[in-house]
Amino acid sequence: MRTSIATVSLSGSLSEKLSAAAAAGFDGVEIFENDLIASPLSPEEIRARVADLGLTVELYQPFRDAEAVPADVLAGNLRRAEHKFRLMRRLGAELLLVCSSVSPDAVDDDALAAEQLHQLASLAGEHGVRVAYEALAWGRHVNTYDHAWRIVQAADHPGLGVCLDSFHILSRGSDPRGIEAIPGEKIFFLQLADAPLMAMDVLQWSRHYRCFPGQGGFDVAALVRHAMDAGYRGPLSLEVFNDVFRQAEAGRTAVDAMRSLVALQESAGLTGLPAPVVPDGIAFAELATADSEPLRRLLTVLGFTRTGQHARKPVELWEQGEARLLLNTGGPARREGPVLAALGLETPEPAAAVARAEPLLAPLVPRRATAPDVPLDVLAAPDGTELFFCRTRPGQPDAEHPSWTQDFVPTRDEPAGERPHHLTRIDHVALPQPWQRFDEAALLYRTVLGLRPRESVELADPYGLFRSRAVANAEGTLRLVLNVAPGPGGPEARPQHIALATDDIVAVARRLRDHGTRPLAIPANYYDDLAARHDLDPDTLDTLRSHGILYDRDEHGEFHHLYTATYGHVFFEVVQRTGGYRGYGAQNATVRLAAQHTRQLTT
Numbered sequence: 202m203r204t205s206i207a208t209v210s211l212s213g214s215l216s217e218k219l220s221a222a223a224a225a226g227f228d229g230v231e232i233f234e235n236d237l238i239a240s241p242l243s244p245e246e247i248r249a250r251v252a253d254l255g256l257t258v259e260l261y262q263p264f265r266d267a268e269a270v271p272a273d274v275l276a277g278n279l280r281r282a283e284h285k286f287r288l289m290r291r292l293g294a295e296l297l298l299v300c301s302s303v304s305p306d307a308v309d310d311d312a313l314a315a316e317q318l319h320q321l322a323s324l325a326g327e328h329g330v331r332v333a334y335e336a337l338a339w340g341r342h343v344n345t346y347d348h349a350w351r352i353v354q355a356a357d358h359p360g361l362g363v364c365l366d367s368f369h370i371l372s373r374g375s376d377p378r379g380i381e382a383i384p385g386e387k388i389f390f391l392q393l394a395d396a397p398l399m400a401m402d403v404l405q406w407s408r409h410y411r412c413f414p415g416q417g418g419f420d421v422a423a424l425v426r427h428a429m430d431a432g433y434r435g436p437l438s439l440e441v442f443n444d445v446f447r448q449a450e451a452g453r454t455a456v457d458a459m460r461s462l463v464a465l466q467e468s469a470g471l472t473g474l475p476a477p478v479v480p481d482g483i484a485f486a487e488l489a490t491a492d493s494e495p496l497r498r499l500l501t502v503l504g505f506t507r508t509g510q511h512a513r514k515p516v517e518l519w520e521q522g523e524a525r526l527l528l529n530t531g532g533p534a535r536r537e538g539p540v541l542a543a544l545g546l547e548t549p550e551p552a553a554a555v556a557r558a559e560p561l562l563a564p565l566v567p568r569r570a571t572a573p574d575v576p577l578d579v580l581a582a583p584d585g586t587e588l589f590f591c592r593t594r595p596g597q598p599d600a601e602h603p604s605w606t607q608d609f610v611p612t613r614d615e616p617a618g619e620r621p622h623h624l625t626r627i628d629h630v631a632l633p634q635p636w637q638r639f640d641e642a643a644l645l646y647r648t649v650l651g652l653r654p655r656e657s658v659e660l661a662d663p664y665g666l667f668r669s670r671a672v673a674n675a676e677g678t679l680r681l682v683l684n685v686a687p688g689p690g691g692p693e694a695r696p697q698h699i700a701l702a703t704d705d706i707v708a709v710a711r712r713l714r715d716h717g718t719r720p721l722a723i724p725a726n727y728y729d730d731l732a733a734r735h736d737l738d739p740d741t742l743d744t745l746r747s748h749g750i751l752y753d754r755d756e757h758g759e760f761h762h763l764y765t766a767t768y769g770h771v772f773f774e775v776v777q778r779t780g781g782y783r784g785y786g787a788q789n790a791t792v793r794l795a796a797q798h799t800r801q802l803t804t
């Protein structure tokens with residue numbers, strides 16, 4: 202299918218938008234009137250620029266408040282339209298989008314609307330262009346696609362068809378199956394946008410919160426399928442009004458948009474891609490730091506053992522159960538302290554993972570392992586974290602994909618089994634995202650790695666509001682939590698965290714206390730509230746209180762968790778899941794965030 206993007210979806214000048222769309226591989230663009238009016242380029246120059254970039258102008262828009270008006274208003278509308286038809290010829294655009302009227306001048310009269318749209322299409326024909334009629338979800342009299350189609354049918358002009366826009370259809374809860382009742386050749390254009398599911402005014406929702414398919418909650422792929430089954434063969438065009446994308450860098454947004462379209466075509470059964478290779482665990486988390494001493498002390502108290510030293514680099518391997526942490530003291534000095542720089546993802550078939558990542562335009566870092574290190578493919582995540590496709594487990598590595606652990610020389614600091622091992626694996630990793638990459642990140646993890654995003658949740662911090670969205674595999678053996686704060690301060694101002702799983706959180710808490718390491722202090726008010734919310738027996742509550750352990754529960758089971766202090770950009774969480782609890786203790790995040798602020802102020 203031809204791919205297209207509306208200029209409104211990208212930031213910058215018209216020239217910047219065109220360049221970004223072309224660089225991301227789009228075939229065409231919808232040109233928005235505002236972008237054209239504000240451009241210093243003449244329509245002929247824009248046409249030439251579009252051609253030079255290998256693009257086509259698929260559509261010009263919007264033309265508003267055209268139909269079902271009194272005769273004098275109609276005369277003015279036709280005059281206005283004629284100007285636009287002449288402009289379109291200069292621009293090389295052959296299709297005009299006409300939105301259903303929102304004007305108080307319009308009357309509720311389908312026959313009149315049809316007759317006037319017929320006149321408009323006839324005039325368009327004289328200029329060699331056609332008209333696509335779109336029902337805005339907030340149109341005054343026409344606000345559903347089937348109503349727009351009835352009017353187009355009644356108008357009965359070969360130069361008049363409908364424009365279907367997934368947002369207008371799905372935001373109103375219209376049934377997209379009805380699209381199949383429209384002959385494909387009368388669907389002149391198909392616009393695609395997704396949106397997070399929200400209960401709000403549909404105009405505000407559309408103008409501020411649209412996002413690329415796969416980033417929100419609509420089933421855009423099913424709608425595309427219905428359009429294909431109707432016989433539609435025109436372009437798939439993204440039309441996204443989004444406050445964040447308006448500010449973000451256009452080149453990157455265009456790539457995100459194209460990734461969305463590639464994945465959408467796969468979901469709609471229009472193209473095949475290599476199947477996702479879903480990672481089934483976290484092989485390691487790599488912390489970069491100039492001064493590793495405080496972290497070494499903490500890891501020791503947590504029960505980790507240093508088990509290896511990289512043969513050629515200043516990188517240590519620390520292990521406990523299946524939890525593996527790398528301490529990297531090389532690289533650029535990180536004066537601010539430790540930062541989570543990389544994650545190893547247990548990937549059964551690394552080569553197949555790369556084969557899927559490439560057509561989805563995932564930013565792969567060239568294999569840069571210096572021989573004789575084990576070569577690994579690396580994906581640069583939207584927040585800059587490097588994701589290594591790797592294999593660790595016994596029996597898995599083969600000649601082509603040896604285990605990354607082979608680069609490490611065993612260094613048994615103390616005999617194995619000497620320390621109690623209460624931590625079993627990395628439960629999840631929380632990664633703050635740059636403000637403009639939150640939706641991009643969710644889409645990348647979903648499409649490239651086959652992880653399932655959950656709904657976004659909002660969490661209050663004493664100084665603002667966070668959005669948080671978890672992505673995980675079906676088994677829950679790989680879980681990442683993406684966070685974003687809309688306010689100032691990039692991710693560098695907010696910590697990352699590594700959550701370690703245990704089967705005995707009280708034993709871990711005791712160990713911390715015995716070594717004089719205080720967990721994050723939780724206010725007494727929290728435990729009073731907990732007693733009100735849950736019927737916990739007094740002894741249990743006392744244990745939680747005395748160790749700073751937080752508690753949550755869902756329909757599947759229970760969750761106990763505690764936090765360490767923050768080291769540079771990173772803190773650790775210790776979590777105990779029982780009975781299939783699926784969440785992340787979001788209930789408690791507000792208390793945790795406030796406690797972290799308090800701790801910063803007092804230490």
Ligand SMILES: O=C(O)c1ccc(O)c(O)c1
Pocket residue numbers: 262263298300335337366392407408440
């Ligand atoms: O928000 C609007 O007015 C508007 C304009 C043109 C469109 O194609 C659309 O879907 C919405």
Ligand SMILES: [Mg+2]
Pocket residue numbers: 335366392440
């Ligand atoms: Mg539209």
